[in-house]
Amino acid sequence: MPDDTRLAADIEARLRPLEVALAEAWWETSTRASPEANERRERIELERRDLLADADAFAAIRAARARGAADPLVRRQLDVLHDAFAPHQVPGDLRRRLVELEVDVESTFNTHRGEIDGQRVDDNQIREILGTSDDPTERRAAWLASKQVGAVVAGRVGELAGLRNEAARALGYRDHFDLALATGELDEDRLFATLADVDARTAAPFAEWKAGADDELATRFDCAVADLRPWHFDDPFFQEAPAAGAVDLDALFENADLEALTLRTYDGIGLDLRPVLAHSDLLAREGKSQHAFCIDIDREGDVRVLCNIEPNERWMDTMLHEFGHATYDREVDDALPWLLRGATHALTTEGVAMLFGRLPRDPRWLGTIAGIDAARVDDLAPALVAARRANLLVFARWVLVMTNFERGLYADPEADHETRWWDLVERFQLLGRPERGTVDAAWASKIHLTVAPVYYQNYLYGELVASQLGATIDARAGGLVDSPGAGRFLVDAFFLPGASLRWDHLMEQATGEPLTAAAFGRQLAG
Numbered sequence: 469m470p471d472d473t474r475l476a477a478d479i480e481a482r483l484r485p486l487e488v489a490l491a492e493a494w495w496e497t498s499t500r501a502s503p504e505a506n507e508r509r510e511r512i513e514l515e516r517r518d519l520l521a522d523a524d525a526f527a528a529i530r531a532a533r534a535r536g537a538a539d540p541l542v543r544r545q546l547d548v549l550h551d552a553f554a555p556h557q558v559p560g561d562l563r564r565r566l567v568e569l570e571v572d573v574e575s576t577f578n579t580h581r582g583e584i585d586g587q588r589v590d591d592n593q594i595r596e597i598l599g600t601s602d603d604p605t606e607r608r609a610a611w612l613a614s615k616q617v618g619a620v621v622a623g624r625v626g627e628l629a630g631l632r633n634e635a636a637r638a639l640g641y642r643d644h645f646d647l648a649l650a651t652g653e654l655d656e657d658r659l660f661a662t663l664a665d666v667d668a669r670t671a672a673p674f675a676e677w678k679a680g681a682d683d684e685l686a687t688r689f690d691c692a693v694a695d696l697r698p699w700h701f702d703d704p705f706f707q708e709a710p711a712a713g714a715v716d717l718d719a720l721f722e723n724a725d726l727e728a729l730t731l732r733t734y735d736g737i738g739l740d741l742r743p744v745l746a747h748s749d750l751l752a753r754e755g756k757s758q759h760a761f762c763i764d765i766d767r768e769g770d771v772r773v774l775c776n777i778e779p780n781e782r783w784m785d786t787m788l789h790e791f792g793h794a795t796y797d798r799e800v801d802d803a804l805p806w807l808l809r810g811a812t813h814a815l816t817t818e819g820v821a822m823l824f825g826r827l828p829r830d831p832r833w834l835g836t837i838a839g840i841d842a843a844r845v846d847d848l849a850p851a852l853v854a855a856r857r858a859n860l861l862v863f864a865r866w867v868l869v870m871t872n873f874e875r876g877l878y879a880d881p882e883a884d885h886e887t888r889w890w891d892l893v894e895r896f897q898l899l900g901r902p903e904r905g906t907v908d909a910a911w912a913s914k915i916h917l918t919v920a921p922v923y924y925q926n927y928l929y930g931e932l933v934a935s936q937l938g939a940t941i942d943a944r945a946g947g948l949v950d951s952p953g954a955g956r957f958l959v960d961a962f963f964l965p966g967a968s969l970r971w972d973h974l975m976e977q978a979t980g981e982p983l984t985a986a987a988f989g990r991q992l993a994g
């Protein structure tokens with residue numbers, strides 16, 4: 469066996485049992501939380517982190533990459549290992565300070581509650597007010613309550629950015645933003661060219677849509693458009709389109725069997741997800757995570773989904789989304805080396821999941837799979853198109869704020885971030901900034917800056933992947949509903965190669981062109 473092949477196999481032999489044990493412990497803590505399960509998960513996480521910090525192993529990986537392995541699958545495994553090990557090659561004391569500070573800020577987010585008139589309120593109460601109240605004073609108080617955590621954590625989030633930079637520079641990167649993109653297989657110039665393209669395609673349609681929404685809000689709150697502020701919108705960050713005027717599909721699903729509709733959707737393209745359903749945990753229960761996720765336990769077929777289903781539209785699209793991740797995990801070629809037996813990138817698996825998650829708003833799916841009568845679907849269709857367009861526009865403009873903000877955060881952790889934040893919000897979201905002194909460090913109330921740094925761009929890329937894959941499936945297989953050709957295309961062209969191809973090569977090979985915002989842009993045409 470050549471040295472490079474043996475190196476990859478040796479590291480796999482150390483990493484694989486830890487990854488499988490961690491996935492099992494993660495499932496256990498999410499479905500039956502207990503002190504023992506938490507303790508086990510923490511212990512395995514530390515063991516895994518120690519392995520990824522192993523300087524000798526990292527040196528061997530670098531040397532092997534520099535030599536250039538002959539076998540493309542070995543080369544690819546070494547690339548994957550390099551990107552997994554690199555961010556952990558940090559001096560022990562710096563690594564400890566980073567982990568402590570991250571845990572510290574995250575626990576402030578978990579325990580902090582904003583206050584309205586001295587009363588503590590949680591996020592659900594704040595969302596309830598912003599979603600329903602017609603009283604601008606009450607709305608303003610609720611919005612401010614959602615931002616109070618920002619002032620509490622801002623100093624530490626700035627410090628965290630500084631420490632992350634220190635670690636990145638020790639490894640030869642410009643700053644943490646540079647390191648995160650480079651080890652996440654993203655090119656910064658290309659990313660910002662894509663963002664500029666998305667900006668150009670969305671600026672005019674967003675401005676037009678926003679002007680209409682502003683008029684409605686000004687009427688509702690009996691004020692001038694110029695007096696609208698962020699608290700007049702439903703979402704504290706304006707990352708979703710307001711619910712008023714959108715289509716409410718919940719009535720269509722109140723008696724639906726979401727599990728059956730999920731299986732039926734995937735059966736229609738020739739993919740059987742009963743084995744995943746059998747291992748899944750789908751109903752709400754005491755002591756169970758309230759979120760939704762899909763997890764591949766062993767990369768040998770044991771794929772599970774966690775949900776907390778209620779018969780409504782949100783859970784219908786969440787089910788289809790999570791089972792999209794599941795079918796991708798299940799269909800990767802099991803002859804590949806274990807290190808390459810999974811989705812090649814977060815943005816490819818998010819793209820697939822988003823593609824399926826869009827189906828409950830697709831007239832064809834509503835008629836064929838959900839069994840809604842044709843006249844009703846025809847009635848709904850124009851509003852569904854408008855709502856989908858509004859959501860894509862609002863979300864794209866919000867990602868432009870986040871990604872530009874994060875680049876600046878790491879470029880200069882000491883900068884005046886509050887001014888930068890509102891400059892970006894005004895420019896991309898066309899929101900009026902609050903008067904000076906109204907709010908302190910609103911930027912730091914976005915938890916992703918702390919717990920998922922430099923990740924937001926993957927959500928936008930996921931939407932672009934969904935649109936481009938969807939367009940290819942429409943052209944080659946006549947759509948995603950009851951179309952076995954669509955399933956065959958996804959499996960053969962997109963799932964089987966696993967991580968043996970980089971995400972950009974996979975996209976180009978599967979769809980015939982590099983990933984761009986073109987198909988996404990066509991969907992905005994309405």
Ligand SMILES: [Zn+2]
Nearest residue numbers: 789793818821
């Ligand atoms: Zn997802």
